[in-house]
Amino acid sequence: MYIWKFDPERQAFDLVKPIMMQQDRTAYYVIRDEHGDLMVRDSRGRECPAHFDFVEVIGMRFDREQFDPEKVDGLRTSTEPPVRSLFSLSPEDIASLREEMRRDGQWMRDKLRLKNSHL
Missing domain, CATH: 1.20.5 (Single alpha-helices involved in coiled-coils or other helix-helix interfaces)
Structure with a gap:
């Protein structure tokens, strides 16, 4: 699992350890789970699947590739959110x-x- 925390001052993400989500619950996070699915967690703790082409946080769009350290997004066969999500x-x-x-x-x-x- 990979977790990135959004820094609004720099308008950038930093790779962090999972404990950071417990310590700072009001931040925005991007989470790549063990299935390779990309989720966005907002400052209220709500999670939703990221768009297939980009990640949007506070109205700003970020290239999804920066959240793909293992380069697995290019192997996907569908642009649908994960089946585990009601959004699908x-x-x-x-x-x-x-x-x-x-x-x-x-x-x-x-x-x-x-x-x-x-x-």
Whole structure:
């Protein structure tokens, strides 16, 4: 795993050890995980996949190659975010999941209503 911390004064990234993310939780980080996926972590601790062609932090774009020390990005066969991410779902998949959650929620409301009517 590789981790880079963004220095807003220099507008540049520095390679850091993982402990830095615990010590400075308000910084922006770029993380290349053990699968080779590139994630951006914002100052609130939220992580999302980096764009396939660049890394964007605070509205600034950086060349993705600087976060590829093992030169694996050129071997990728897809520009889609990692499968492990919800961001890779199609709009149809998301709509289907939302409908399933709506049905599950309605089912649970009905069960609770029935239970409360027997009390």
